[in-house]
Amino acid sequence: MEELELINKKTMPLLPLRGLSIFPHMVLHFDVGREKSILSLEQSMVNEQLIFLVSQKDAKIDNPIEEDIYHVGTVSKIKQILKLPGDTIRVLVEGISRAEIIEITQHEPYFQVDVLEREDTSIKDAESDALMRKLMESFEDYVKLSNQISPEVVVTVSDIEEPGMMADVISSYIFLKQAQKQELLEAFSPKDRLNKLYGMIQYELDVLRIERKIGVKVKKQIDRLQKEYYLREQMKAIQEELGDKDGQQAEIELYRKKIDKAKLPKEVKEKALSELGRLEKMGLMSAESGVIRTYLDWILDLPWSKETKDNLDIKNARDILESEHYGLKDVKERIIEYLAIRKLNEGMKGPILCLIGPPGVGKTSIVKSIATALNRSFVRMSLGGVRDEAEIRGHRKTYVGAIPGRIINGMKHAGSKNPVFLFDEIDKMSSDFRGDPADAMLEVLDPEQNNTFRDHYLELPFDLSKVMFITTANNADTIPRPLLDRMELIEVSGYTEEEKLNIAQKHLLPKQIKEHGMKEENLEISEAAMRDIINKYTRESGVRTLERRLATICRKAATMIVEENKNSIKVNPKNLVKFLGTPRYRYDVSEKKDKIGVVTGLAWTAYGGDTLPVEVSVAAGNGKLELTGQLGDVMKESARAGYSYIRAHTDILNIDKEFHKNYDLHIHVPEGAVPKDGPSAGVTMVTAMVSALSNNPVRGDVAMTGEITLTGRVLPIGGLKEKALAAKRAGINTIIIPVDNERDIQDIPDNVRKKLNFILADNIDTVLKNTILKG
Incomplete structure (x- = not known):
């Protein structure tokens, strides 16, 4: 579209508008009350009824100066002046053309300005036609959605053939902010004006659609509430005519049918009917009625007589x-x-x-x-x-x-x-x-x-x-x-290594492979690797941690399959560190060396059995007995009972009778940060003290457990199965146990029991004979 612009220089009075904008081809009436503005109107009547209307930047200012008004406005013609009561004048004006202030030649008693009047003329082309059609379509949608503009306006606007005029007329009808109106006024190019107006009207359409959506939603809610209220009122009227106040009788009858249908015991049925009678007397609107309803619902929901048939196969x-x-x-x-x-x-x-x-x-x-x-x-x-x-x-x-x-x-x-x-x-x-x-x-x-x-x-x-x-x-x-x-x-005791191996291979690994979206052929863990996972990466009686370790391997294997396009991953002891990192646990494998004052005991924990080395050192002193390693009260008492037994039997044990006056004993149980308690380390501590005091070594291939008494009797302990498994893991083949625990040996799995030699002891003498090596 070829655009031409006709520019004329004119001098005329200026009237600042507050919160208003006028476009060319627009007819508008407004009230004038400021004295300066009234003088501008009077001058314009002398000056061919022409006046320059321009908007104020801030509508709150009463006496605007040059900086308070925009520099682009509309040259308008005064069509009618009507004097209202109270020195206010109502003016009807018609916008003629855009103009830009060159200079304000007079500030008092009214504004007079030199302006450049711009009248646009254009030769239409395909682009301008397209813009006009799109704008017209949007304006039609706007008229339908807004419900505030007469449909006849659309017909009037559609007859306009000039692009600039169409833009100005449509601008006068749609809701725009003051800044947007001013932006359109300052668009001297008709094509530019059409583009800007099209963007603004699209935004307004979006806003109107959202408003309508919200309005429809609210109306539906209001309509539903009104409908419900109307139906309730009708129902009340019907129920009153039938003598059934507030529908209470219907609810009472429903409860009565449920009570009769439910196979309730006699006492329960009588109580339910009694509560139903109370509900009927007090009415549904009573505060207590809700409590009774809830109570009746509970009675009716319970399975008083419902049973499932047992499968006895x-x-x-x-x-x-x-x-x-x-x-x-x-x-x-x-x-x-x-x-x-x-x-x-x-x-x-x-x-x-x-x-x-x-x-x-x-x-x-x-x-x-x-x-x-x-x-x-x-x-x-x-x-x-x-x-x-x-x-x-x-x-x-x-x-x-x-x-x-x-x-x-x-x-x-x-x-x-x-x-x-x-x-x-x-x-x-x-x-x-x-x-x-x-x-x-x-x-x-x-x-x-x-x-x-x-x-x-x-x-x-x-x-x-x-x-x-x-x-x-x-x-x-x-x-x-x-x-x-x-x-x-x-x-339900803890699992052995073999049991854990079977559980992992038959249950845990297939489950984790499936949960991680893989197939069994995608991941293979060798038996040796599985044993290493059990022994070096878990320390528990159950298999929860074992399952978590297998899940870790599955995640890493899935990552490798996706990133490296591998079809299968094989895990063996050599590459296990790659999947699980450095081993977390190390079972105390016995050195099998004979040492003085060092004895291997056996302990039971909530996570299974473990070896419990006990160390005793002797130093010159005055008979002090020191116990370290976070020992509990029961364990300390066992140590003192053993100490008293040794003092009473120095002759039999070949120990210096005056040791309790000349030497200090220090009993220490390693892993001092872990609390330890229980009486089953009694024989272990006695053996370690006898070894240290007699300066004779203890066999390193023997482990023991049992409670000691002051007379030297060895009392039974618990957790023999877990302790036996711990001894096997540590490479110990001989275990000394109380004679009363002989019955528990059968609970130890066959594959473990066959590899262990059990020595039964009813007295500490038996323990010492089988452990202390005479020099």
Whole structure:
């Protein structure tokens, strides 16, 4: 489009506009009240009715100066002047053309300016036609969306053929900010004006669409609320005509049908109907009605008579338990026994088992497998940190927001009265001023009492006798004795290396490979590498850390497959460091050297067995006995008992009778940062003290465990299986154990037991004869 511009120089009065802009071809009326502006109007009537209208930069300024007004405005013609009451004049003007101030020739008593009047003329071409069409389309959309402009305006505007004029007319109709209007006024080129206006109108269309969307959404909400209100009022009127106030009778009848349909015990049904009668009398708007409704809902949601049918197929149960867990022989056998007896006596009460063992050996997961094998619902309740008796029994419904305890809640979620109910971490319960939850558990876990378990909220007897309760714990010592007496203890000991190897190869590795999006052929871990992972990168009785280590290998293998385009990764002892880094643990492999005052003991921890070297040094002194290595009170007492035994038997032991006056003994158990306690290191400390005092070495290929008494008797200890495994790992083949632990030798896996030589000792003399080497 070829654009031409006609420029004329004119002198005329100026009138500043506040918050207004006028475009060429636009007719506008406004009120004038400032004295200076009125004088400008009077002068313009003399000057061919022409006046220069320009906007103020700040509408709040009453007496603008040159810097307060824009330099581009509109030459306009005054069409009509009407005097209003109060010295105000209403003016009707028509915009003629754009103009730019050259100079303000007069400031008082009114503004007079020299301006360059710019009248644009243009020759239309394809580009200008396209711009005009797009602008017209947008303006039509704007008129439809705004609902504030008459549709006839569109017809009027569409008849305009000049680009600049079309832009000016449309600008006068759409909502624009003052700065945007001024920007359009200052666009002297028609093409530039069309482009800028098109951008502005597009933005305004977006705003209008969002406004309409919000408006429709709000209207829908209002309409819905009005509709609901109208329907409620209608319903009230209908119910009043029928004599059914507020629909109460319909709800009461619904509850009554549910109560009749549910197979509730007699006492429960009577209580439910009694509460329903109270609800009917007090009305739905009463504050108490909500409490009664909630109570009735709880009664109706509980499985008072619903049971799942047990799957008593013993072969199927064996297959499920074996496929999902390796080892755990005692637990599996106990479940099979239960199934066999249930098959013979269907009225048998559910057993209450307690699985005791270290973390990560599969206590919780095997309970899920038991539920699957029995075809029962499974409910788990963690008791770790529970310290409020109301957690078990619930709160009385007189309290605001009262709910039943977690036992009843669990039964509701189970949906049957004979689920497998797991109480996890029963040894982690504690108590405070709100009561002892362990006391509340006494009724739950007593087969003679739990058929009438009463929750404080329900205040009704609920039969828990058909529930199979299984509890788990890491340590039986912290379980209250009355509670422990109600449970059948099954010890789930830690896994041997062979068992861990089988679990890793058959269960953990396939599971991790699948979870990491790989196939079995993508990753191969050799048996030797797997043994190194078990021994050098984990130290636990269970397999949780082992599974995490395998997950680490899978992640690194997946990265290598993606980055290096490999199809398979093989892990062996040589490249294992690349996947898992430097080995984290080193088992204390015995040096098998005979040393004076150094004896290898055996210890049990929550993470399995371990070797426990004990060192004794003798120095000149006055009989002081020093104990270091973070020893607990029981271990210190064992050391003192052994010290007293040695003092009483110096003749037999060939030790200086006056050693307790002339020498100081220092007993140290290495790894001083790790707390140690228990009586089973008694024989170890006595042997080390005798060796140091007699200056005779102790056999380095022997390890020992046992509690010592003042008379030299060796008392039994616990955790023999774990201790035997620790001795084997350390390369020790001979173990001295108390004679009363002979029965526990059969619990040690055959492959370990055959490689160990057990020496049974009932007295410390037997221990010393088999360990102290005479010089």
